[in-house]
Amino acid sequence: MSSPTSPGPLHLRGVLLDGTAEGERVGELWVTAEGRISLDPVPDAPTVADGAWILPGLVDAHCHVGIGPDGPVDLEEAREQGHTDAASGALLLRDCGTPVDTRPLDDDPRMPEIVRAGRHLARPKRYIRGLPIEADSPEELPALVAEQARTNPWVKLVGDWIEREAGDLAPLWPDDVLKAAMDAAHAEGARVTAHVFGEDALPGLIGAGIDGIEHGTGLDDTTIAMMVERGTVLVPTLINVENFPAFADAAGEKFPRYGTHMRELYARASATVASAIEAGVPVFAGTDAGGGIVHGRIVDEIAALAQVGLGPARAFEAACGAARDWLRRPGLVDGAPADLVVVDRDPRTDTDALRSPSLVLRAGVRLS
Numbered sequence: 001m002s003s004p005t006s007p008g009p010l011h012l013r014g015v016l017l018d019g020t021a022e023g024e025r026v027g028e029l030w031v032t033a034e035g036r037i038s039l040d041p042v043p044d045a046p047t048v049a050d051g052a053w054i055l056p057g058l059v060d061a062h063c064h065v066g067i068g069p070d071g072p073v074d075l076e077e078a079r080e081q082g083h084t085d086a087a088s089g090a091l092l093l094r095d096c097g098t099p100v101d102t103r104p105l106d107d108d109p110r111m112p113e114i115v116r117a118g119r120h121l122a123r124p125k126r127y128i129r130g131l132p133i134e135a136d137s138p139e140e141l142p143a144l145v146a147e148q149a150r151t152n153p154w155v156k157l158v159g160d161w162i163e164r165e166a167g168d169l170a171p172l173w174p175d176d177v178l179k180a181a182m183d184a185a186h187a188e189g190a191r192v193t194a195h196v197f198g199e200d201a202l203p204g205l206i207g208a209g210i211d212g213i214e215h216g217t218g219l220d221d222t223t224i225a226m227m228v229e230r231g232t233v234l235v236p237t238l239i240n241v242e243n244f245p246a247f248a249d250a251a252g253e254k255f256p257r258y259g260t261h262m263r264e265l266y267a268r269a270s271a272t273v274a275s276a277i278e279a280g281v282p283v284f285a286g287t288d289a290g291g292g293i294v295h296g297r298i299v300d301e302i303a304a305l306a307q308v309g310l311g312p313a314r315a316f317e318a319a320c321g322a323a324r325d326w327l328r329r330p331g332l333v334d335g336a337p338a339d340l341v342v343v344d345r346d347p348r349t350d351t352d353a354l355r356s357p358s359l360v361l362r363a364g365v366r367l368s
């Protein structure tokens with residue numbers, strides 16, 4: 001028998017999903033003693049799934065390991081956050097910015113794989129205190145981006161935030177600086193994304209060639225068309241947009257314009273995301289876990305995306321095969337790490353099937 005933290009050999013049989021809306025075949029696969037998928041039989045492998053639905057690990061495309069409701073947490077709490085995500089089936093995370101270096105957790109077999117964006121980049125007093133690296137002058141941005149891009153596959157910008165004098169959301173960066181920043185990241189082989197709640201920061205960011213937009217509640221027909229043309233992706237974080245009225249309440253007395261603006265963005269958020277989906281913007285599932293959202297809620301975001309216009313099959317894909325492909329990670333192919341989830345019915349017609357996996361394997365190690 002393998003110990004709880006050692007991988008296979010294991011054998012699984014059932015409907016093998018490639019993580020997209022359509023791809024499936026009935027078949028079997030094995031997990032090697034090294035925790036890799038084998039499509040050839042592996043001897044002495046007990047059957048741990050039979051007649052089930054077998055899918056690649058889910059993806060949380062926007063979360064923060066190392067941030068809690070009160071800001072940065074210590075490494076052991078970050079580890080607990082990662083364990084919670086992985087146990088829920090989210091075996092691949094795109095960390096969208098954290099002040100905690102979580103790389104020492106990478107050899108923990110119960111941690112998900114993390115694709116990192118390093119530290120948030122912002123300007124002084126223009127983001128949550130204690131989280132970002134702050135550029136004293138906006139002209140510093142390209143150099144700060146290059147620095148993050150050298151050690152991370154993604155770079156995270158704060159695109160807009162409340163500006164106290166205006167009393168409302170406002171962009172942080174001028175357009176020419178953004179273009180130089182995107183070029184600096186791309187020269188290092190990294191991709192860039194930005195936190196954006198409002199309207200005004202979007203044309204500059206998308207026009208500069210940014211790769212992704214987070215939240216995107218301020219999108220309109222013009223900026224949606226720009227994203228379609230450039231292939232810019234959107235991670236709407238719908239379960240965190242549910243917190244907009246609370247954000248408005250918290251700041252609305254001091255900054256009434258901001259409060260009104262946030263309520264307006266919230267009121268039309270479902271229609272905004274539906275328009276982006278309808279127009280063909282690639283959308284992925286991200287929870288924004290780490291601040292106001294607890295870890296382990298990827299299925300809630302999948303359900304929210306299904307509701308807002310993706311439907312269950314494409315919402316599943318947005319948190320599985322399509323998202324893995326976008327983050328350049330394999331599915332259930334020979335030799336790939338055995339990161340997989342087993343459920344008892346088709347998650348493409350019933351996303352709730354993902355709430356109670358009968359088996360979760362991370363590099364072949366059984367997490368549930």
Ligand SMILES: [Zn+2]
Nearest residue numbers: 062064096288
């Ligand atoms: Zn976030």
